Amino acid sequence: MPVGKTKIELIKGDITQTNVDAIVNAANTTLLGGGGVDGAIHRAAGPKLLEACRKLSGCLTGQAKITKGYNLAARFVIHAVGPVWRGGNNNEKEFLNSCYRVSLALAKEYNLKSIAFPCISCGAYRFPIELAAACAIETVKIFIEDNLQALEKIVFVVFSDRGFEVYNNLLKKESEEH
Numbered sequence: 428m429p430v431g432k433t434k435i436e437l438i439k440g441d442i443t444q445t446n447v448d449a450i451v452n453a454a455n456t457t458l459l460g461g462g463g464v465d466g467a468i469h470r471a472a473g474p475k476l477l478e479a480c481r482k483l484s485g486c487l488t489g490q491a492k493i494t495k496g497y498n499l500a501a502r503f504v505i506h507a508v509g510p511v512w513r514g515g516n517n518n519e520k521e522f523l524n525s526c527y528r529v530s531l532a533l534a535k536e537y538n539l540k541s542i543a544f545p546c547i548s549c550g551a552y553r554f555p556i557e558l559a560a561a562c563a564i565e566t567v568k569i570f571i572e573d574n575l576q577a578l579e580k581i582v583f584v585v586f587s588d589r590g591f592e593v594y595n596n597l598l599k600k601e602s603e604e605h
């Protein structure tokens with residue numbers, strides 16, 4: 428789905444294999460690695476990524492910090508810290524929106540042309556995928572409309588058939604409305 432000159436793509440697969448300027452990591456506040464997509468990114472990037480992360484002194488929920496990508500095809504990793512889902516009345520949506528907004532702002536600041544996002548908070552942090560996908564797509568759309576020249580390609584990388592279906596339906600609905 429194109430918005431302005433920015434293309435939005437949906438891929439089912441492993442984000443570490445995505446060929447973009449930056450991949451976003453679903454990290455935790457320590458930025459010192461973990462399971463899920465975080466573990467996969469650290470394994471694929473190699474030990475220098477952890478060394479770089481140690482120098483960042485952690486990161487607040489809803490914020491993001493950038494490092495190089497080391498052994499990854501992506502030149503950069505943007506480490507975003509999503510919220511843990513606690514029922515929905517603890518500003519979970521705002522924190523998740525903020526992850527996308529801050530990551531996109533970092534990509535713009537570093538003059539990057541393409542970025543790939545996993546489903547931040549949808550694994551260990553238990554954020555419902557339908558709500559998370561709606562947050563992700565809405566925040567990305569607002570960013571693109573406000574920054575028409577910034578990015579050429581934004582990729583959502585989902586890991587499951589279910590995730591793919593949810594994003595695909597929402598993106599289809601979006602493009603039908605425009």
Ligand code: AR6
Binds near residue numbers: 465509547552
């Ligand atoms: N490529 C793309 N998506 C993936 C991959 C991959 N290689 N591996 C998993 N996913 P999670 P969270 C999907 O748990 O919920 C970590 O331990 C997965 O199916 O990785 O934000 C961190 O250190 C799910 O849809 O992240 C934190 O402590 C999505 O990525 C905590 O988990 C996110 O699942 C963060 O939890």
